[in-house]
Amino acid sequence: MSWINLTALWKILVFGLIAGAGLPALFATGLFSLSRGPKTAAAAGDAEADIVVGGSVAGMVLAAICFLIILAAIGWGIYEVYQIGHPAPTPPAK
Amino acid sequence: MPFVRLSTLLPRDGNAGRVGNDVVLVLVVITALGFDFTNGFHDTGNAMATSIATGALGPRTAVAISGVLNLVGAFLSLAVAATIASGLVDTNLVTLTVVAAGLIGGIIWNLLTWLLGIPSSSSHALIGGVIGSTLAAAGGHAVKWHGLVSKVVLPACLSPIIAGLVAAIGTWLLYRISRNLTHAARNHGFRIGQIGSACMVSLAHGTNDAQKTMGVITLALIANGTLHSGANAPFWVILTCALAISIGTYVGGWRVIRTLGKGLVEIESPQGMAAESASAAVILLSASFGYSLSTTHVATGSIIGTGIGKKGAEVRWGVAGRMATAWVFTLPSAAVVGAAAYALAHAIGGTPGVIVDLVILLAVVGVIYWRSRGSKVDHNNVNDEWTGSVAPTEQPEPAAA
Numbered sequence: 001m002s003w004i005n006l007t008a009l010w011k012i013l014v015f016g017l018i019a020g021a022g023l024p025a026l027f028a029t030g031l032f033s034l035s036r037g038p039k040t041a042a043a044a045g046d047a048e049a050d051i052v053v054g055g056s057v058a059g060m061v062l063a064a065i066c067f068l069i070i071l072a073a074i075g076w077g078i079y080e081v082y083q084i085g086h087p088a089p090t091p092p093a094k
Numbered sequence: 095m096p097f098v099r100l101s102t103l104l105p106r107d108g109n110a111g112r113v114g115n116d117v118v119l120v121l122v123v124i125t126a127l128g129f130d131f132t133n134g135f136h137d138t139g140n141a142m143a144t145s146i147a148t149g150a151l152g153p154r155t156a157v158a159i160s161g162v163l164n165l166v167g168a169f170l171s172l173a174v175a176a177t178i179a180s181g182l183v184d185t186n187l188v189t190l191t192v193v194a195a196g197l198i199g200g201i202i203w204n205l206l207t208w209l210l211g212i213p214s215s216s217s218h219a220l221i222g223g224v225i226g227s228t229l230a231a232a233g234g235h236a237v238k239w240h241g242l243v244s245k246v247v248l249p250a251c252l253s254p255i256i257a258g259l260v261a262a263i264g265t266w267l268l269y270r271i272s273r274n275l276t277h278a279a280r281n282h283g284f285r286i287g288q289i290g291s292a293c294m295v296s297l298a299h300g301t302n303d304a305q306k307t308m309g310v311i312t313l314a315l316i317a318n319g320t321l322h323s324g325a326n327a328p329f330w331v332i333l334t335c336a337l338a339i340s341i342g343t344y345v346g347g348w349r350v351i352r353t354l355g356k357g358l359v360e361i362e363s364p365q366g367m368a369a370e371s372a373s374a375a376v377i378l379l380s381a382s383f384g385y386s387l388s389t390t391h392v393a394t395g396s397i398i399g400t401g402i403g404k405k406g407a408e409v410r411w412g413v414a415g416r417m418a419t420a421w422v423f424t425l426p427s428a429a430v431v432g433a434a435a436y437a438l439a440h441a442i443g444g445t446p447g448v449i450v451d452l453v454i455l456l457a458v459v460g461v462i463y464w465r466s467r468g469s470k471v472d473h474n475n476v477n478d479e480w481t482g483s484v485a486p487t488e489q490p491e492p493a494a495a
Contacts, residue, residue, distance in 0.1 A: 003244050008383045012376060013256055020257075020375030021264035024287065024367050028271035031283040035275055052283050074294065077378065078170065081301060084382045085171020 019077065023070050030066030033059040115318055118190045118448050122314045125197045125452065127338040130307035132204045133216040134164065134342020137303060139351035140213070140373065140393035141295035144366035147355030147477060150285040151292070153348075160296040161344035167300020168336030173384040174302055175327050177245055178309025181384075182221065183228045185316045185323045187236040191439050192227045193314045194448050198455045199223025199432025205462045207420055211349040211471070214417070215388030218424040220306050221246055224313075226429030227436040249380060249387040250421070254395025257376045261396040264368035265403030272364065284363035291370035296343070298377035299389050304339040306386060308332055348471040353417075354393065356477065359401035359409050368403065369396040391421065 037054030053060070141163075142156040151159070179185075200216070200223035207214040221242075228236050272280050308327040315321040321328070327335075355361065361369075373389070373396045380387045394417060401409035438454075439447035 003240070004248055005244070005383070008385070009252070012379045012383070013259075015379055016256060016260050016372070016375045017263065019379075020260040020372040021267060021368070023375075024264050024291070024371045025267040025271060027287045027367070028268045028284075028364075031280075031287075032271055032275065035279055035283070052279055078297070081171050081378050081382055085173045085301065 019073065023073055026066050026070055030063040030070075033066070034063035035059070115190065117445050118194065119314060119318050119320070121448055121452060122190050122194045122197070123311055123334075125194055125201070125455075126307050126311045126314065127334055129197050129201050129204070129220060129310075130304065130335050130338035131342035131345075132201055132208070133220075133303050133307065134161075134339040135345045135347040136204050136208050136213075136216050136342075136350060137299060137389055138343045138345075138347050139354040140389045141292055141299055141370070143351045143354035143393075144361050144369055144397065145288050145292040146351060147361050148281075148285060148288065148363045148366045149477075150288040150363060150366065153351075153477075156292070157344050159293060160299075161340040163293055163296035164300040164304065164343045165336045165340035167297040167302075168304035168308075168339060169300075169332060170297070171301040171381055172305065172308070172326060172332075174305035174381055174386045175309040175312060177241070177384045177386050178221070178306050179312040179316065179327070180324055181241040181245055182238055183224060183313075184232075184236045184238065185313065187232040188228060188313060188317045189231065190314055190317050191448055192231045192436060193224065193310060193317060194451060195227035195230070195436035195439055196220070196224030196432045197310065198435040198451055199226055199428040199430075201455060202431050202458055203424060203428040205459060207424070208347055208349060209462050209466055210420075211353045212417055212420040213350045213354050213390045213394060214420045214424045215250070215390045216303060217306055217386055217388045217390075218246070218250065218421070219428045220310065221386070222425040222428030223432035224310065225425070226432030229429070230433035230436040231440070245385055246387075247425075249385040250391055253376060253380060253385075253387045254391045254398075257372050257392040257395035258399030258402070260376065261369045261372035261399030262403035264372055265365050265400045268364040268368055269404060281363045284367050288363050288367040288370065291367050291374060294374035295370050295377070295389075295393070298374045298381065299343075300336070300339065302377055302381045302386070302389055304335050305381075307335045307338070311335065349466075352471055352477075353413065354397060356479075359397055359407060361397070361400070362404075365400040365404055365407070369393070369400040372396040372399065388421075 031052070035052060035054045036059035037056030039053070039055045138157055138160055141160050142151065145151045146153050146156050197220070200220035203219040203222070204216055225237055225242065268284070275283070308331050311331045312321065312325065312327045316323055316325065359365070373393045376392050377387070377389055398409055398414055401407045435451050439451045441447070442450050
């Protein structure tokens with residue numbers, strides 16, 4: 001019996017970083033590529049401009065790929081949690 | 095302690111005893127669902143505080159979405175329920191009175207911290223209450239200290255640090271990647287992302303916190319002999335717990351939401367998204383390992399982390415320190431209330447003892463509710479400027495020029 005489960009700890013840390021910091025970073029990458037394009041270029045220098053979709057096709061495709069990867073990762077994560085979270089009950093002790 | 099041994103000698107399925115047991119069982123289940131309700135509204139802020147603070151979601155919409163996702167999350171995983179039901183105390187030594195007293199300890203501590211607007215851990219309140227009443231009833235050998243330390247105390251210390259680290263790195267990455275976006279476009283884009291990440295936290299809260307009440311009701315059913323030791327939570331338990339926490343979440347603990355969203359760090363939407371993603375990831379991962387960690391500790395750790403990760407952001411360490419103090423006191427304080435509740439119920443004895451305990455609980459709840467009306471925080475003033483207190487001080491209307 002150990003007091004601390006190091007395997008669980010490093011798994012939580014590594015997967016926590018991938019999912020908790022990596023996925024938002026991917027979202028930011030998606031936002032960045034979505035904002036590229038002629039509209040953003042035209043508004044360059046205007047700090048108040050609120051342009052989320054810049055109009056570049058390549059940028060939009062890249063953004064869509066980023067967002068889809070995020071959705072897939074979330075779906076897979078939820079599925080895993082469901083799988084792990086429904087263990088067979090221990091049989092009654094006699 | 096000889097009086098404890100006596101109680102275990104009493105017949106469990108004698109006719110007269112049976113009736114008393116069932117009355118107490120029903121009372122315990124109702125009390126447990128009451129705790130679950132306080133758990134819901136105490137913790138709405140963990141998921142939604144940052145979204146409400148940045149304006150990504152309207153306050154009413156936020157609590158409604160969070161309520162629904164808590165309901166879904168409650169069905170997602172049963173690992174934590176198993177930890178609570180059989181990993182912390184010796185189920186053979188726990189009686190219904192012990193469970194009832196433990197719940198009373200949890201509810202009272204939860205309401206007190208809510209009144210003060212401190213986001214303390216509902217989980218620790220519950221676990222502390224149950225441990226306290228078990229100690230009072232059966233002594234130290236009935237508590238599984240190893241399970242308590244390895245599955246509750248250590249995760250409680252480590253989880254806010256891990257979540258804070260993840261959130262700090264996430265925040266740094268988000269600002270770095272989006273540095274060429276204009277301020278307006280960045281806030282707009284991340285507000286959308288924030289809605290998604292806040293939803294994940296609500297879901298995670300359901301998988302973690304709703305489980306705790308399920309675990310306690312399962313513990314009560316085991317104590318009553320209805321279920322065998324090691325059984326999973328029955329479906330009606332899962333359903334009622336899911337509903338109770340989801341309704342509690344919908345009611346919204348505005349006082350705690352305010353402290354988390356406005357008191358700790360002034361938050362922009364990229365920070366909100368980083369904090370929520372870190373919380374959701376850490377909670378879901380830990381829940382899978384059966385760690386009953388506090389969603390509150392994780393969410394607070396993430397929010398502080400996001401303040402550290404952004405250049406120039408200010409963390410109000412005074413508020414953070416006040417919270418940390420409340421965290422340290424939560425387990426022992428709830429344990430003391432739980433132990434006192436058990437001692438009282440035991441002194442009176444049997445069903446009347448439990449009923450007297452519950453009447454006192456209702457009185458305390460009434461007093462706390464009455465006190466809270468004096469400094470009301472609701473969806474109208476939750477985002478008011480932080481002036482150093484939970485309830486916003488009345489701002490005088492600027493005189494018409």
